[in-house]
Amino acid sequence: MLWHDGRLVEGTTVPFDLADRGLTLGDGVFDTALALGGRVAFEAAHVDRLTAAAAALGFPVAPDRIRAAMRALAATGERLAIRTTLTRGAGPRGLAPPADPAPTLFATAAPSAPGTAFAPLRLWPAQVRRNETSPTARLKSLGYLDAVVSAASARAAGFDEALFRNTGGAVACAGTGNVFAVFGATILTPPLTDGVLAGIVRAEILTAVAPGCGLICEERSLTPADLERADTVFLTNSLRLLAPVSAIGARAYPREHPIVARLAAALRARVATACGVPEDRVA
């Protein structure tokens, strides 16, 4: 199901301007959200992040339109992955944006398979580095080709996801999620300045879920050696929610860990509350 130009449309093919800079230059951003029982989990955070990303790129968007798109799609199913795409709109030839851009907004909903959330993952250390010198590294920009290429390499090597270091060698994030490392009762995740996407669930863990569990959770640069010696590692994103990491390359981690289990239970409860569904529906 597609939301386009203010209304729901069957299929995904519509009249579209091929001079749209989202298509020609990757000049735009997107968002992926989970909707359960007709409601988007952490809706305000998703709307705010897209709005802030457009502002960072210097084009306007009405948060109300983003919210309307997400809500219209959320109402079409019980368990949906909603992807919202926002571009600077059409422009003339060349890199310079039009003086008065007319941004493009559309969104799609697809069923999110039960069992996606909380399922363990094996990460593959990517050769390609995440470029923390670029402000776009902290945005969910449309230029996802490095993640596409590295995910293919990860799958070819028998892993689920690629894990990126930045150009300085520090751990950044996975192709589609943030990483956290557990050391005793302390949980660390790289700061955004290390080239990290500002994940919605990442912020939930940092500011609400971990403190609510009585755990210390901080932003700190991490080296691959830090991950080697961590008790365990987990990944967060808006569909997987909190995925235990069972391996990074040759280093295996325990499939079950009491701190990860506690955080997962608390996150599940928050998502259930946010969507107004029973906890057993968050799976």
Added chain:
Amino acid sequence: MLWHDGRLVEGTTVPFDLADRGLTLGDGVFDTALALGGRVAFEAAHVDRLTAAAAALGFPVAPDRIRAAMRALAATGERLAIRTTLTRGAGPRGLAPPADPAPTLFATAAPSAPGTAFAPLRLWPAQVRRNETSPTARLKSLGYLDAVVSAASARAAGFDEALFRNTGGAVACAGTGNVFAVFGATILTPPLTDGVLAGIVRAEILTAVAPGCGLICEERSLTPADLERADTVFLTNSLRLLAPVSAIGARAYPREHPIVARLAAALRARVATACGVPEDRVA
């Protein structure tokens, strides 16, 4: 003018699948070529580069279709910039490409203003680094947001174009062109492994134009200090052809330099021959 689905179309709006991975993930490549008098300059090189880029990304394209698109558009005007876009086509949610991709190919033509070619440029040293660790740095991939952001910064600082270093600090390329530095009778340009787009005019200079002028032209990593001490610097791309660089930041270069003039004259002659037009039409 647009070439889409095998034929010429007025305007740029057509039915399009918003699940196209070129739009959703920057999963594709493009090419910009100059057409004069109905013929694309260095057509075979442009077709070959797009075909090789698709192969590098693991999806097929028929070179004949690319050539047909370029030729159909080239015939619509006297002096055109032709942009050809090739994506992996539509895919389901997520990063994994479809097993049997149906790539999307379209192209547009816009008038190329006389005076674009050979006009001098002022370059601004970009803060954002070019990520030479990514194989996509050597492709003209759709993810051009770093170049968009840096070009805006360059214009705000009173310059024409951004000049990128790579993550190791070596000179890479400009936002939309390759750089060459002149030292006596020797001309150097960074190797592709420094995160450099494989420019069509770059290859012409290296393999044909410079040797034809009796000059030594080699690929060599360059530092910003090397550019500081160079006699002069120039930029190449398919529309500007060979642009003298009159400044990089605070360092000014002579607006006229006999070696640059000789190379420009030889390149102009090659383009004229390639397009079958008089030399004074290459401007």
